[in-house]
Amino acid sequence: xxxxxxxxxxxxxxxxxxxxxxxxxxxxxxxxxxxxxxxxxxxxxxxxxxxxxxxxxxxxxxxxxxxxxxxxxxxxxxxxxxxxxxxxxxxxxxxxxxxxxxxxxxxxxxxxxxxxxxxxxxxxxxxxxxxxxxxxxxxxxxxxxxxxxxxxxxxxxxxxxxxxxxxxxxxxxxxxxxxxxxxxxxxxxxxxxxxxxxxxxxxxxxxxxxxxxxxxxxxxxxxxxxxxxxxxxxxxxxxxxxxxxxxxxxxxxxxxxxxxxxxxxxxxxxxxxxxxxxxxxxxxxxxxxxxxxxxxxxxxxxxxxxxxxxxxxxxxxxxxxxxxxxxxxxxxxxxxxxxxxxxxxxxxxxxxxxxxxxxxxxxxxxxxxxxxxxxxxxxxxxxxxxxxxxxxxxxxxxxxxxxxxxxxxxxxxxxxxxxxxxxxxxxxxxxxxxxxxxxxxxxxxxxxx
Amino acid sequence: xxxxxxxxxxxxxxxxxxxxxxxxxxxxxxxxxxxxxxxxxxxxxxxxxxxxxxxxxxxxxxxxxxxxxxxxxxxxxxxxxxxxxxxxxxxxxxxxxxxxxxxxxxxxxxxxxxxxxxxxxxxxxxxxxxxxxxxxxxxxxxxxxxxxxxxxxxxxxxxxxxxxxxxxxxxxxxxxxxxxxxxxxxxxxxxxxxxxxxxxxxxxxxxxxxxxxxxxxxxxxxxxxxxxxxxxxxxxxxxxxxxxxxxxxxxxxxxxxxxxxxxxxxxxxxxxxxxxxxxxxxxxxxxxxxxxxxxxxxxxxxxxxxxxxxxxxxxxxxxxxxxxxxxxxxxxxxxxxxxxxxxxxxxxxxxxxxxxxxxxxxxxxxxxxxxxxxxxxxxxxxxxxxxxxxxxxxxxxxxxxxxxxxxxxxxxxxxxxxxxxxxxxxxxxxxxxxxxxxxxxxxxxxxxxxxxxxxxxxxxxxxxxxxxxxxxxxxxxx
Numbered sequence: 017x018x019x020x021x022x023x024x025x026x027x028x029x030x031x032x033x034x035x036x037x038x039x040x041x042x043x044x045x046x047x048x049x050x051x052x053x054x055x056x057x058x059x060x061x062x063x064x065x066x067x068x069x070x071x072x073x074x075x076x077x078x079x080x081x082x083x084x085x086x087x088x089x090x091x092x093x094x095x096x097x098x099x100x101x102x103x104x105x106x107x108x109x110x111x112x113x114x115x116x117x118x119x120x121x122x123x124x125x126x127x128x129x130x131x132x133x134x135x136x137x138x139x140x141x142x143x144x145x146x147x148x149x150x151x152x153x154x155x156x157x158x159x160x161x162x163x164x165x166x167x168x169x170x171x172x173x174x175x176x177x178x179x180x181x182x183x184x185x186x187x188x189x190x191x192x193x194x195x196x197x198x199x200x201x202x203x204x205x206x207x208x209x210x211x212x213x214x215x216x217x218x219x220x221x222x223x224x225x226x227x228x229x230x231x232x233x234x235x236x237x238x239x240x241x242x243x244x245x246x247x248x249x250x251x252x253x254x255x256x257x258x259x260x261x262x263x264x265x266x267x268x269x270x271x272x273x274x275x276x277x278x279x280x281x282x283x284x285x286x287x288x289x290x291x292x293x294x295x296x297x298x299x300x301x302x303x304x305x306x307x308x309x310x311x312x313x314x315x316x317x318x319x320x321x322x323x324x325x326x327x328x329x330x331x332x333x334x335x336x337x338x339x340x341x342x343x344x345x346x347x348x349x350x351x352x353x354x355x356x357x358x359x360x361x362x363x364x365x366x367x368x369x370x371x372x373x374x375x376x377x378x379x380x381x382x383x384x385x386x387x388x389x390x391x392x393x394x395x396x397x398x399x400x401x402x403x404x405x406x407x408x409x410x411x412x413x414x415x416x417x418x419x420x421x422x423x424x425x426x427x428x429x430x431x432x433x434x435x436x437x438x439x440x441x442x443x444x445x446x447x448x449x450x451x452x453x454x455x456x457x458x459x460x461x462x463x464x465x
Numbered sequence: 466x467x468x469x470x471x472x473x474x475x476x477x478x479x480x481x482x483x484x485x486x487x488x489x490x491x492x493x494x495x496x497x498x499x500x501x502x503x504x505x506x507x508x509x510x511x512x513x514x515x516x517x518x519x520x521x522x523x524x525x526x527x528x529x530x531x532x533x534x535x536x537x538x539x540x541x542x543x544x545x546x547x548x549x550x551x552x553x554x555x556x557x558x559x560x561x562x563x564x565x566x567x568x569x570x571x572x573x574x575x576x577x578x579x580x581x582x583x584x585x586x587x588x589x590x591x592x593x594x595x596x597x598x599x600x601x602x603x604x605x606x607x608x609x610x611x612x613x614x615x616x617x618x619x620x621x622x623x624x625x626x627x628x629x630x631x632x633x634x635x636x637x638x639x640x641x642x643x644x645x646x647x648x649x650x651x652x653x654x655x656x657x658x659x660x661x662x663x664x665x666x667x668x669x670x671x672x673x674x675x676x677x678x679x680x681x682x683x684x685x686x687x688x689x690x691x692x693x694x695x696x697x698x699x700x701x702x703x704x705x706x707x708x709x710x711x712x713x714x715x716x717x718x719x720x721x722x723x724x725x726x727x728x729x730x731x732x733x734x735x736x737x738x739x740x741x742x743x744x745x746x747x748x749x750x751x752x753x754x755x756x757x758x759x760x761x762x763x764x765x766x767x768x769x770x771x772x773x774x775x776x777x778x779x780x781x782x783x784x785x786x787x788x789x790x791x792x793x794x795x796x797x798x799x800x801x802x803x804x805x806x807x808x809x810x811x812x813x814x815x816x817x818x819x820x821x822x823x824x825x826x827x828x829x830x831x832x833x834x835x836x837x838x839x840x841x842x843x844x845x846x847x848x849x850x851x852x853x854x855x856x857x858x859x860x861x862x863x864x865x866x867x868x869x870x871x872x873x874x875x876x877x878x879x880x881x882x883x884x885x886x887x888x889x890x891x892x893x894x895x896x897x898x899x900x901x902x903x904x905x906x907x908x909x910x911x912x913x914x915x916x917x918x919x920x921x922x923x924x925x926x927x928x929x930x931x932x933x934x935x936x937x938x939x940x941x942x943x
Contacts, residue, residue: 050548051919055728058557062548063919065529065815067514083509086531099509106585107497108504108593137526137551144555157731159918189731196730264606265644340506341498373734376852378865378885381649384943386863386885388856407856409863409887411943460941461861461887 020044020168021178023088027072028170030097038101039075039116041171043298043337044068044088048133048164052140054188055157057148059141071298071337074100080110114321116173117300117331124287124295126179129205133164133182139206143186146211151190151219158188161434162206163444169300177300183292183444184209185434189391190218195228195404197221198243198371198391202434202446204292221370225392228406230462237366237424238457239359239396242431245449247372247387249282249351250435251414255380257282257308257316259323259334260343266380268415275314275415277423279354282309284318284334284346290432292444293347301333306346312420318344347445354426359453361399362425367408367457368394368401383414386460409461417454425453466491466629469538470621473517476542478623482519482526482549484562485542486622488772489515489533490814495581498610499592501600505608507585514814519545523560524552525796529815562795563806565775569627572769575762576665580613580635583666591637591669595678599641602682609639610659611669612912614924618772626774634765634924636661636910637669639678643685650688650882651867652681653849656706661910661924662763684868687880694845694869694884696940701886702837702933704848705901707866708827709909709927715890716748716755717825717925719859720782721808722793722801724820733916734857737890738788740801746788749894752830752932755783757792757808759823764926765910766825768810772818775807782825786895794820812921819917824908826928830900834931837899844872845939847884863887863941886939899933906930 018026024044031040050064070093071084081103085096140160148156161184168178184206189196199218201209240248261267268275285305286293296302299321307315319327320335323344334344360368375387386409393405416422427450436445470487477485494510515538516529526549530541592609599607613635620628638659643650651657654677662668703711723729724736738746758779759767768777773795782790792808793801797820811818838846852865869884870877906928914923 049919052552053731053918054555055730056557056726057555059524059552059555060557060728061527061817061819061918062525062552063527063529063817064544064548065516067529067531067815081507081509084511086512086514095511099511103507103509103585106589107507108499108586108589111503112505137548138554141551141554148555155727155730157727159731161918187731191727191730264642266606266642266649338506338508373857374854376854376865378852378883378942379649381644382647382943386852386854386865386941388854388861390857407861409854409856409861411863411941413943416943458943461863 018088020046020166023070024168024170027070027093027097028172030093031074034097035076035101039172041073041116041300043071043167043169045165045167050137050140051159051161052144053159054144057156059144062137070096072096072100074104075113076101076104078109079104079107080113081107112322112326114325116171117175119174120302122177122179122295122302123304126181126295127204127291128180129182132162132184132206135162135206143209143211147188147215150212150215154190154192154219154222156188156190160186167294169296171300175300177296177302179294179296181292181294181444186211186214187434188214188218190215190222192222192226195222195225196391197225200434202432221392225404228404231405231408233459233461235456235458237363238454239363239366239368240452240454241370242433242449242451243371244369245351245452246433246435246447247375248414249349249447249449251375251383251385253346253349255377255383257318258343258345259317259319259327262317263323263326268381268383269314269317271314271317273314274312274420276309276312276418277420278312279423279426280309280312280418281352283307284349286348290446290448291348292446297333297335298337298339299335301331301335303333306332318346320344349447351449353428353430353450355428356425357428359425359427359451360396360401363396363399366396367405368396384411385414386411406462408459410458411460412458417457422455423452424455427451466619467621467627469515469533470619472535472538473515473542474621474623476539477517477519477546480543480546482521482546484520484623485518486620487515487517488814489619491617492813493581493615496610496612497588497592498608499596500608502593502597504589504593512813515541516814517541517545518817519549521546521549522553523557524549526552527817560796561799563798563804565795565806567625568776571629573631574633574663574767576633577667578665580666581615591674595639595674598678599682602679604641604643604682604685606642609674611635611637620774622774628770628774630769632663632768633665634661634663635666635668637674639674641682641685643689645689648689650685651851652685653867654681656849658913661765661912662908663765663767664763688868688882691880691882694881694940698936698938700841700844700933700935701937701939702841702844702846702931704931705905705907705929706909707848707850708929708932710850710853710864712826712927712929713911713925714853714855715859715862717822720791721820722791722797725791726797726800732918737858737860744789747786748783748788748891749786750897751786752897752900753783753786753894754828755825756780756828757782757823757825761824761908761926764824764908765912765924766823766926771807772810773806778807780805792820792822810923812923816919816921821923822925824926824928827930829903829906829930832899832901834901834905837931837933838872838877839875840899841872841933842874845881845884846870846872846877860890884939885941886937887941888937893934896935897932898935901930901932
């Protein structure tokens with residue numbers, strides 16, 4: 017079997033044969049993904065696939081085109097190269113071309129667990145069995161997933177890097193019939209995914225969420241659990257802390273300004289021990305830790321080469337496949353922890369919210385989102401958790417929610433979320449966030465209207 | 466291609482499956498985006514592979530590989546059966562698939578002008594031209610795109626199916642943005658992501674992007690200084706494009722049988738519908754008749770056979786306001802005690818087929834947009850979806866549109882910015898008292914319907930036309 021590095025080299029050779037003047041960049045990944053899905057406490061979908069992805073970009077006579085295939089045979093490579101070169105000859109000039117990445121070494125070769133890469137379907141099914149058995153007889157639904165990726169990048173400017181990563185995750189709910197409770201985790205190794213622990217936690221949340229009552233719309237102090245915080249962070253990244261959004265003038269971000277509460281620090285680091293993203297981006301640029309928000313100060317914007325050139329800065333190594341449309345996105349994001357795990361004790365009257373659901377930006381610049389709660393809301397009164405509350409709709413600016421003075425607490429403990437931040441070619445992503453206590457959240461309706 | 470699929474099915478049966486099917490798929494995709502008078506992105510994707518489904522006892526397994534040689538096909542079948550056996554560690558109830566006619570057939574969607582054969586420079590000129598026009602009209606950001614899919618499938622089942630299909634789809638669209646103090650406005654045509662169908666490039670020519678570029682740029686600019694949609698309760702008229710979104714989110718997903726059975730509870734969600742009320746639950750007003758019809762020529766959710774080999778056929782979903790049907794697959798229908806399937810598709814060889822919308826849409830009513838406006842004393846006409854959010858049971862929704870017009874005394878008046886409306890599905894549909902007719906019906910195409918884990922992107926169609934709803938809550942904001 018050819019290595020991903022060999023295939024990348026073959027693609028570049030083929031491009032050079034056909035057009036020695038062409039700039040070329042290729043990413044080759046070999047991916048294996050398996051996902052065991054369950055509902056009503058039985059496995060109803062259990063899937064796996066193995067694939068290659070070969071993504072080639074060429075730049076010829078000022079014109080750029082990309083093509084991809086999942087085949088690696090000599091004929092398929094020839095067809096890929098021919099297709100990309102033919103398209104480049106026919107398309108319009110690319111005024112935003114920012115050149116190829118220069119030769120640079122990666123700072124890590126990725127986090128890899130051999131047992132996870134080789135995990136058999138029985139291993140995932142046993143994790144599901146453990147979740148269901150620990151869930152106190154409640155109906156359960158969710159998934160257990162393992163995946164691995166080996167990837168190589170090479171370009172005609174001499175850059176050649178490779179890395180590999182694994183990820184295991186479980187995200188599931190237990191259901192009473194009137195309430196759901198969720199539990200989730202993501203890790204590098206399947207051995208760190210404890211189905212029984214998650215099943216018990218989900219069941220406890222579901223049972224605590226029974227007998228819900230409706231709540232009047234209005235502004236409430238809130239404690240957001242990591243599931244809800246993940247959504248908040250993703251919203252900031254997609255719409256605002258994104259080089260393309262900044263260059264196009266539709267981002268809230270203003271570098272160097274105190275746009276967030278001093279309790280907020282946010283960074284991306286694909287080189288740390290929890291990272292499941294690859295340590296280089298889709299343009300082959302090695303990744304380094306990037307400070308996005310430091311003690312509330314907007315400190316950095318993820319850029320790829322194109323957005324960096326347009327914005328007069330340097331790439332930060334955050335190019336993703338499809339980035340011409342989506343912009344530059346981080347893959348291993350961490351929201352810094354606080355010093356306590358009791359965020360409820362000082363809340364006079366507020367809400368504890370587990371997850372947000374179906375959140376959509378109403379305005380990209382102010383980051384006003386609407387969405388709903390999911391998997392549990394509870395009233396907090398006089399520092400104590402009270403009755404469960406039925407599903408709520410909110411309409412709230414994510415930037416305002418984290419503004420100076422708005423963050424009243426950050427938990428010490430963090431949760432690793434399986435949520436995907438960026439649909440990066442050949443890679444995973446990781447998101448580590450704490451719980452947050454926020455001064456105000458705008459509830460605009462309930463399940464009844 | 467049939468040979469590989471047959472080998473895979475035989476291997477799955479040999480490894481213990483009591484039923485197996487296999488799909489070989491060759492998918493070609495091309496897209497281009499332009500921004501502010503320049504091509505921004507040109508993507509071409511070509512994938513081939515085989516996906517095999519095996520049923521062992523009551524448990525499924527699915528495995529996919531990109532190789533089609535004999536050894537790879539056999540391994541795919543055997544592995545699918547192995548995965549199914551692992552599923553049996555957490556088994557479900559006994560399962561018999563509902564029967565479907567076993568056919569050997571070929572089917573292809575109609576296509577007058579092969580979109581992949583149209584000159585790339587011509588396609589680029591179109592996008593570059595309309596974005597330049599919008600930019601010259603004063604907007605800071607103008608974008609346009611087209612997308613083309615050309616998919617060939619070869620399906621074989623252990624029951625004897627042997628079906629090949631070729632489905633060509635394409636479409637295009639454009640939008641522009643304007644930025645004001647604390648506000649961003651957007652206008653698009655024909656919709657934000659474009660209009661799509663099972664058709665050739667003739668579809669793109671028919672929507673005539675250049676004819677609308679200056680207009681939407683002017684509207685996006687005018688919206689910056691338009692008054693906000695006032696909060697309150699009023700009558701709302703929705704344009705056809707927004708109606709397609711309304712149908713998709715609050716009817717189409719709600720009637721997916723896998724959601725109703727709880728199979729999507731962990732992710733996409735469930736449904737407010739209770740199967741015990743099928744045939745008697747009131748979903749909306751008497752004007753509301755919704756069908757799921759994959760036989761509509763040119764609509765994006767059309768096919769000859771679904772990915773279980775069930776022939777395309779129309780089903781009533783809501784008839785005269787009463788819920789009468791669902792979107793189902795052979796396994797989910799069996800468990801629900803129903804006798805029809807036909808709505809199962811996968812977005813590629815590497816994904817398991819699952820319940821997806823086909824063409825879910827309204828049958829025409831007796832009215833026109835003009836007559837609705839004339840009959841409305843105080844209301845808002847909203848058009849072109851900008852945001853959408855709906856709960857996990859598909860009841861509570863809040864949708865935003867790009868543009869609104871105030872209606873006073875039966876006349877369309879000033880523009881309103883940031884129009885939003887919110888409601889509860891069955892109450893909202895019960896308030897529909899006017900519905901436009903055949904002349905205003907369009908088969909809107911949605912090429913980005915997300916569902917499943919791993920995620921799949923479905924292509925769905927939505928016959929829709931303008932409609933009026935009474936006493937709707939509007940103007941919710943932060």
